[in-house]
Amino acid sequence: xxxxxxxxxxxxxxxxxxxxxxxxxxxxxxxxxxxxxxxxxxxxxxxxxxxxxxxxxxxxxxxxxxxxxxxxxxxxxxxxxxxxxxxxxxxxxxxxxxxxxxxxxxxxxxxxxxxxxxxxxxxxxxxxxxxxx
Numbered sequence: 030x031x032x033x034x035x036x037x038x039x040x041x042x043x044x045x046x047x048x049x050x051x052x053x054x055x056x057x058x059x060x061x062x063x064x065x066x067x068x069x070x071x072x073x074x075x076x077x078x079x080x081x082x083x084x085x086x087x088x089x090x091x092x093x094x095x096x097x098x099x100x101x102x103x104x105x106x107x108x109x110x111x112x113x114x115x116x117x118x119x120x121x122x123x124x125x126x127x128x129x130x131x132x133x134x135x136x137x138x139x140x141x142x143x144x145x146x147x148x149x150x151x152x153x154x155x156x157x158x159x160x161x162x
Contacts, residue, residue: 054091
């Protein structure tokens, strides 16, 4: 019985990130007046999809607040199954756009994969900047 509990806890536990994982904060802004429209719902959905995709990578740790992040990602636009995000690292910022248009989830996953490549390519610089903080 105890063995079954340990195996179940191991199988369903969230993946653990390494201490040198790149810490990423993903968010989307909401209107100050609190209005909820389809565009904000779409951005929320894409934000969740991007977070889920990034969490699968053990070299990335999705963090709950901006202060603990090495990199911030804002989902800025999602018209017509098009996902646009801005990735910021220090004074540097770049935009990512999806290339796949077949599904809204696929569009967000495409952007997440592009960001994962950027993080991989710039990993040493990000960790160096973290060490200087």
